[in-house]
Amino acid sequence: MASRPRILIWVAFFFFFEFVFCESVVDPDAPECTNRWIHIRRLPTRFNLDLLTNCSEYPVFDDFCPYLANHGLGQKTHNNSHSWYRTDPLMLELVFHRRMLEYPCLTSDPSAADAIFLPYYGGIDAIRYLFGPEVNSSFEHGLELYEFLQQDSPEVWSRNGGHDHFTVLARPAWDFSQSLDNDPPIWGTSFLELPEFYNITVLTLESRPWPWQEQAIPYPTSFHPVSLVLLDSWVQRVRRSRRTTLMLFAGGGGTSLLPNIRRSIRSECENSSNSENSTRIAGGYSKLCYIVDCSNGICEHDPIRYMKPMLQASFCLQPPGDTPTRRSTFDGILAGCIPVFFEDLTAKSQYGWHLPREEFGEFSVFIPKEDVVFGGQRILDVLMGIPRAEVRRMREKVMELMPKILYRKHGSSLGLRTRKDAFDIAVDGTIDRIKSRLEKVSLQ
Structure with missing residues (x-):
């Protein structure tokens, strides 16, 4: 476990970076920054870095101190690793904040900015409402931040009523969408239900299908290359x-015992093992189906456990669970494993910036879960019916997507920065959305 002194040193180091990068602005006439300027709002540390110093003391929640290393990427999977880390999805708020400090078009003048970033670690702050003694006050989540924005340089917020602000919440939007009217409260906080924040753009790990201000961005995988050579080596x-x-x-x-898609998958996979012993498998495969048991979170911080099997599989099944999407969706793409979806909400209706809707048929397979669970459709029959040449084309398309769904390491090489990663695409999409929103507001 990371010690408190080490964490405090890390926090102080972060402060140094924030001061250096936020005060350094490139040429204001730089053409590449036209309409792309971002101002990072200075928030009191109680909204971000202070939340990390208690990383081992949150009630009814695992100690996340080990995952603070490397600015949120986590500890290396092994000492000689240059790209692989034990990354926890909750740390995306740190990772995003650190990468924002390297954004080439930062301005210290909020009035000159096209977008304003709020480095609020809302997913971590939510722990006290989700699991702690403040669970009955979950409707208050975010109010303290709003009060600060109103009191500290209120003109920054009032200029566009918050429409030009954005933040990252490293949890599914469902964790922040409890109705303000629930009494007693049920699961979740009400951050996304607060009228005070209706205007800001919120980047979440999973979004709901209706609110305009939410946008899902990829779950962080464990692969964070620092150079183009390391990325290309993995692709090869x-x-x-x-x-x-x-x-x-x-x-x-x-x-x-209840019928559901995961039960159907397990049943079909177990039955396929029996047929392998008596029937020659077509298509050159030595195994029809393989299950990596990740029960009780044993795979969460151990990418070796699932990446090696994924590298050996043509298709990776991505059924919904507690929420529609899974981190495994992006782990599978990283392994060149063609995703098989069972409902549109898993990816197609959420990740349009990173996984274009119109291209889903080129890199994934869709099988309605109702057809499998209640209609008797065998997943194996669908997948074995896809010609090998088509499978190869789909895998090549998956590999084209790989750089777009990973978060490269901070301080990466200039060569790697020429490839837009998940962070770059998220920032581009956010700026475009804010611009479009401001244009609509001006016409009202």
């Missing part, structure tokens, strides 16, 4: 990998 490894398994499911669940 993925391309050379022998796909000896037709389909793979990495996850938990499926043991309930």
Whole structure:
């Protein structure tokens, strides 16, 4: 576990970076920054860095101190690793904040900014409402931040009524969407239900289908290359990998007696093992189905456990669970494993910036879960019916998407910065959305 002194040193180091980068502005006439200027709002540390110093003391929640290392990327998977880390999705707020400090078009003048970033660690701050003694006050989550924005340089907020502000919440939007009218409160805080924040753009790990201000961005994987050589090396490894398994499911669940998609997957996979012993498998596969049991979170910070099997599989099954999407969706893409979706909300209706809706048929397979659970449709029949040449084309498309869904390491090489990653695409999309929103507001 990371010690408190080490955490405080890390926080002080972060402060130094924030001061240096936020006060350094490139040429205001730089053409690449036209309409792309961002101002990072200076927030009191109680809204971000102070929340990290208690990383081992949040009630009814795992100690997340080890995952603060490397500015939120976590500890390396092994000492010689240059790209692989034990990354926790909750740390995306830190990762995003650190990367924002390297954004080439920062301005210290909020009036000159096209967008304003709020470095609020809302997902971490939410822990006290979700699991702690303040669970009955979850409707208050965000009010303290709003009060600060009204009191400190109120003209920054009032200029556009918050429409030009954006932040990152490293949890599914469902965790922040409890109705203000629930009494007693149920799961979640009410951050996204507060009228005070209706105008800001919120980047979440998963978004709901209706609110305009939410936008889902990829779950962070464990792969964070620092150079173009390391990225290209991984792409070549993925391309050379022998796909000896037709389909793979990495996850938990499926043991309930009630009919559901995970239970159907487990049942079909177990039955396929029997047929492998008596029937020659078509298509050159030595195994029809393989399950990586990730029950009880054992895979969460151990990418080796699931990445190696994913590299050997042609298709990775991505059924919904407690929420529609899974981090495994992006782990599978990183392994060149073609995703198989069972409902549109898993990815198609959420991640349009990173996974274009019109291209889903080129890199994924869709099988309605109702057809599998209640209609008797066998997943294996669908996948085995796809010609090998089509499978190869789909895998090449998946590999094209790989740089777009990973978060490269901060301080990366100039060569790697020429490839837009998940962060770059998220920032571009945010600025475009804010611009469009401000144009609509001006016409009202």
